[in-house]
Amino acid sequence: MSLITFDLQHQPAKARINMALLLVLMIAFPFFASQYGNSWVRIIDLALLYIMLALGLNIVVGFAGLLDLGYIAFFAVGAYLTGLFASPQFAALLESLVYNYPALGEWLVSLFGEDIRQNGIHLSVWVVVPLAALVAAFFGALLGAPTLKLRGDYLAIVTLGFGEIIRIFMNNLIEPINFTNGPQGINMVDPIRIFGVSLAGEAGSQSTVYIGGYGMPSVNAYYFLFLALCIATIFITSRLQHSRLGRAWVAIREDEIAAKAMGINTRNVKLLAFSMGASFGGVAGAMFGAFQGFVSPESFSLTESIAVLAMVVLGGIGHIPGVVLGGVLLAALPEILRHVVEPAQIALFGEKLVEAEVLRQALYGLALVLIMLVRPAGLWPSPNKEDRPNAALARDEEEAAA
């Protein structure tokens, strides 16, 4: 039994203590880190978003065993939705709409009032986030529907193609109707505002957020929001894993035909896996858009899909603490490398020999290759044998022994 365990089933007392300790550490973290500069907290903010993504992808890849290589598309859907409904972008859309299809454009103006012509739409976060989850879930089902019959490698290619298609649309939906503002992306996305407190800080406050008289840097405020969301995601996905639905997913992963024979409606269950996984991506995307303040197609390339997959694979496919570990390692390590390796090189050799971006990519590639060759269940596989993906990844022990 390992020292660090979050296994509530077998060692509940130990697991609870560990969780409490970790929570305290996580809450204390930004207060220490921000003393060394806000950029460190910012790195962890993004890492938390990536962990959310990895947990969402883990539903599709880990639980249901469906290799999805276009997962970042749902992240993009969430981010662009925020961009469209919480920024001046809608005004640009309307302008192009009125120009090309006056009737429809004028009807929209009369529906929402003259004001959106200038300012666009600025929906509250309470509307945008559920909307992002819903729309992403819809796209998830949309991707799932034609791929239901496909298995393994074909599914991987189709999802990859889906991710590319979404990216092509992001780049080109600028004319005749300007939805995405093309390659430049959407700027001035509203920061998140919860109960009247803007997490980017009010104007003139030098991005300091005041909550009940207590001020903290904007990145710290976002940190706590993302931390809360991550904890919620972990809670939801771990409850899902042990639910009837989660067991159906695992059954499909291990043997689809047998699962069908046991009376599982494989079509609906697979579609649910796609759309539930996608909705987490959508929420993370909405957060990303508001956090960054802009969205552009660059953030949603194939490499990002692969990065999220690498997190899931590295940590341990199907094991939630493993996936979180993978997310932390692969999201934070490259940034730490960027801060350490580049100055170190300049100090040692007087020039930059290897760029951090190169190291980042190499890390993803190596993680995928080495883990699959050496330790296919991941760095931190599930302690329960039945939770590990056998049919999908590891060889049967009997077969290997023979």
Added chain:
Amino acid sequence: METFVQQILNGLVLGSMYALVALGYTMVYGVLNLINFAHGDVLMIGAMVGLSILHALESHFPGLPGYLQLAIAILGAIPVAMLVNMLIERIAYRRLRNAPRLAPLITAIGVSILLQTFVMAMPFWGRNPLPFPQVLPSEPIMIGGAMISQTQVLLLALAASAMFALVLLVERTKMGRAMRAVAENPRVAGLMGVDSNRVIVATFAIGAALAAVAGVMWGANYATISFTMGVLPGLKAFCAAVLGGIGNIYGAMIGGLLLGIIEALGAGYIGDATGGLLGSHYQDIFAFVVLILVLTVRPSGIMGERVADRA
């Protein structure tokens, strides 16, 4: 009408490159039931090596005729690409040959990323798009009001002869027979005395050679190459292989050409067809639409027969 002829020509040019790459996918799939995700990056390696050879020729032997330069570049790129692909097989796939299919797929993605990273890290290649020297004369040849460049004519000729050579190899030689035997049933082929490891390595090598030809000619045709150039052609070539019927080499050729023509015609007419709503920059979508359609309507593709557990 002129547009039509022009787009058909463009489609054939594009399609013959897809066909060359698709052959590599389909042959590997035939013997191993594995998608070699890194195949598109082998094309990219071929193009990069070709570029470096052209640069070296320019500085050491200026004034060589263009066709000769290009021939040397292709001949130099082929062995490098072969070596890379054989290494990939040895390191990433061989140990996972009996593992469930998700595992080699994930390593393949990893290898693809690593190859791109390698090229990105090389000081003489790097991450920025590189101009590919235009060594062939640039005046185009006119056919029925449509234009085709000399590079493209050479590309068509090369693709046709490479495919012809491949057919001869597969149908007439002992190695070809062994390949067909392994594709049919690796275990029984082994019992008949076929060294399946050798056959698999040879398959990877042949696929890489074809990809290298496609890579250098891709550079010569489009005049810029970059470390990510292999991703999209690789994906589309896979679509082409599925369209033709994966595992079938004639299918890959037909699928490649067909996909090229579909893309070119689609790009040429999508604007008119949708009343200006979508433009030619949506060209890249067709391959994936074709892929999804084929997989849902006829997963065996045009030429494929056995599909029971494929799709």
